[in-house]
Amino acid sequence: QVQLVQSGAEVKKPGASVKVSCKASGYTFANYYMHWVRQAPGQGLEWMGVINPSGGPTSYAQKFQVRITMSRDTSTSTVYMELNNLTSADTAVYYCARDGNSFDIWGQGTMVTVSS
């Protein structure tokens, strides 16, 4: 079946970086853009950026522009999201989501906790 499986929870110190993975299966990886969305505790959904798994430029939300990198490994059908210079405000669940006719398939989410 179509699914996105993300890497496990992370605990990071302020100023560190985190890299979250999202492995796709059950469909042609190159045919669908992949988005990253985060949700801070008790807060709403926040779009972070999008990557084209078949190549081409990525696009990031302006607030993350200077400290986010999205990448892909087509050999393993995996996309990655790396966020640098973490602060407590980055404590959130991070989701990858496939762009079908909507964000139609979501990963299970990866909890990232930033704490000294």
Add this chain to the structure above:
Amino acid sequence: NFMLTQPHSVSESPGKTVTISCTGSRGSIATNYVQWYQQRPGSVPTTVIYEDDQRPSGVPDRFSGSIDSSSNSASLTISGLKTEDEADYYCQSYVGDNRWVFGGGTKLTVL
């Protein structure tokens, strides 16, 4: 920056109908499709409406979406409310230049 504004919360009784609005900050909300997502506590969001008014398979026809250009708003209407509809609902749209945005979310209470 383009924003989508939703009411923070709405509540209604079982069996009734509720409408959740999503208002665009500028331009025309009709320019790009609007999607709606349902998120129950502790769960991953799921699509209830895509492309303004389309329902994914498996979503009951109690859920409907619409666009009102005069108010620059999208709406999600849920009729015949059930307790299982209690959740957070988010609107979302493409805003151009390879960027997307979510509304702030609306907490639906079915009491």
